[in-house]
Amino acid sequence: MAGARKLTAPRGTHDVLPEETARRRRIEDVATLVLEGAGYRRIETPIFEDTDLFARGVGGSTDVVQKEMYTFEDRGDRSLTLRPEGTAGVVRAYLEHGMHKLPQPVKLWYWGPFFRYERAQKGRQRQFWQLGIESLGSDDPSVDAEGIVLLHRILRDLGVPGLRLRLGSLGTPAGREGYRETLVAYLREHEDRLSDEVRERIDLNPLRAFDSDHPGTKEVMAGAPLLLDHLPAEDTEHFHEVRALLDGAGVEYEVDPTLVRGLDYYSRTLFEFTSDALGAQSGVGGGGRYDGLAELIGGPATPGFGWGAGIERILLAQATGDPDHPEPGHDADPEGLAAADLYVAWTDGHRRTAFDLADAAAREGLAVRLDQAPGRGLKGQIRRAEKSGARTVVVVDDEGIRIDRSPGGRATGMTVADALAAARV
Template identity: 65%
Template sequence: MSEKPQAPRGTYDVLPDDDAGRRAVEAAARSILGGSGYRRIETPIFEHTELFARGVGASTDIVQKEMYTFKDAGDRSLTLRPEGTAPVMRAYHEHGMKKDPQPVKLWYLGPYFRQEKPQAGRFRQFWQVGIEAIGSDEPAVDAEAIVLLHALITELGVTGVRLRLGSLGTPETRADYRDKLVAHLRANESQLSEEVRARIDLNPLRAFDADHPGTREVMKTAPLLIDHLSAEDAEHFAEVRARLDAAEIGYEIDPTLVRGIDYYTRTLFEFTSDALGAQSGVGGGGRYDGLAEALGFPATPGIGWAAGIERLLLAGEHRPGVGGSGSVCDLYVAGTGVAAFTLAAEARRAGLNVQLELAGRSRKGQLKQADRSGARYVAILTDDEGTILKDMDGGEQEAIETEAVVARVLRGRHI
């Protein structure tokens, strides 16, 4: 008698008892992300292999070891998607989204595939929820992305959360630093693992992720990229941190933070949870201003993140009632300064759905974008006129103290 069929190793069945927790994640994502102006997108489960080889990076573990790649009947090489950013960037350009108001803010939820060693909360078929904000290089976009992942993690009751934050600088900055790091690795080559030695010229930054004792000892004295940022890179990183401080999001700067994908630039971040043990990552991401060009498209800035559904459920006190279906915008904050970011953070803590101006538009352009987003109120923060609150339903506007905006919008929402 033949052996009874079982699910392939590294995959799993979502059973009826699992449904409530997964629906809670989706509902929370729809409420938090939709309420912040992100629209849902779905890309194909398989793509042309070249998309990932060019976008993710030919030297990465994902491309070299982990992708599920196959030939179709037409002898074309296809790959089950291992990550979501490159497909979304493809869709952005393929469907002319650069003509839309920027940044284009998108979120997604679905299955992804990597041939890696299965362990607790890590599977070969896994589900992720993620966002991409494409078309703006403003530090406010970076900070909002981080705040939204923090809000989702908090809503799902994930415990023992820590935020690691770093900067990879621009490709030009990284190229100068790379020469210094390669020289350090070459000088200590005999102590490195065989894998790291083989990658010194191909991907030296990955040495910071090594578990090999000798390699870890060498990396203790390695030069750090964060100490070699250009003035523009450092200013961008400082602006991101200022907005996180305004939103009261705690973080620790980790100069050794790297991720296993080549397209990242400047802001890089990862949320971890003590509840998950050694494999503590819950979600993370970063800015990828060079990705579009690597794929053959015009230069297009962007930032995004992804969080593992299975890991969110393992680390969280998931509650079936969390989240909601509404994506109405209660308040549009016109401005990208720290004061605007502080107001947006306060309004979100009060339970309002908030969108921020993220493209540096004129006041007229900001009001037009607020109208597009369906905002009930717009708070216009100015240097000389203070804060003006406009009711988009009735057209009335009033000068108001910034500290009073949230209470006024909450009162108006129930009228």
């Protein structure tokens, strides 16, 4: 239609094109190897859930619930929300399906899209992908340390440059009640210098003041009392044990007494991995313990620990080109395809033989490409095969089946079996 508006992807979303898919698959493959090797099993929860799950679980005082959720009513007048984070849905599934009857802790991992209406910027989208874990049913400090070590291993194996780990503790809600009163009193004393948003949340969520970028608030918080100095003995011991286990694993960290995260359900251990490659918006993944979340959404007391890592953030950090860790997919062809074991070129009149050869190779587990470009001559097919990095190139023409290029050299007068044997070399 003349004059019609050009349609593009909505702001804050992007198309994952084939050349990026190989890099994303590499992240998923590394995560699968590391997490399933540690006993985590994959879970997939719905992309939308009952809005009340997030209002109760994530917390009504958070920016996520107040400003960022994509919420809508379905045709049955039910309020539903596109999932803004992964933990609440996994805990809901744990409770709904009686996973408390399984040997504890139940260790789960997930990979998928999430949705938040926030200011779109490079590496931070309104539809974004996350990799995450949840370990439910144990409050042992080793669960916390193991989870942190696993994310460290994944990010290290992916070559994310400039990794730093910030570590803190919020203590339990009961254990930090006295500190909360102290902090509220301090904020009230300096209320005139705080941002409007922080002032409105003093009673609801005073800890979030540590996360403010407002200049006056930052000045006030530089002199604020610190939670780590007010933790009860039990919470302090839990934190010390997590630190000792990380020390034993050789994972370096910085204790950050001002560390907070944007969700209300956290307790005790809290952490965040950052990458120096990302500048101000440096976070690539983080999480912590959430022992009271199951109760908030109507279940029995169930300790839990988990984290989420942003796929777009990891990709952006990798794109800095750390020379010691080449980007995944460097051995792929220009279209982002992994190099094939066998490339089949053919001339007119030999389509069926070429197709049968490619099919036989695929059924034997070989990575195979059959040239299917309309009108491309044999020389052009050979050039395309060479650019693709194929290990073995077979030509099917009037001479029969012959190898044009392979690790074993050229050969003519071959059978299909001969060609397959050459491709397996």
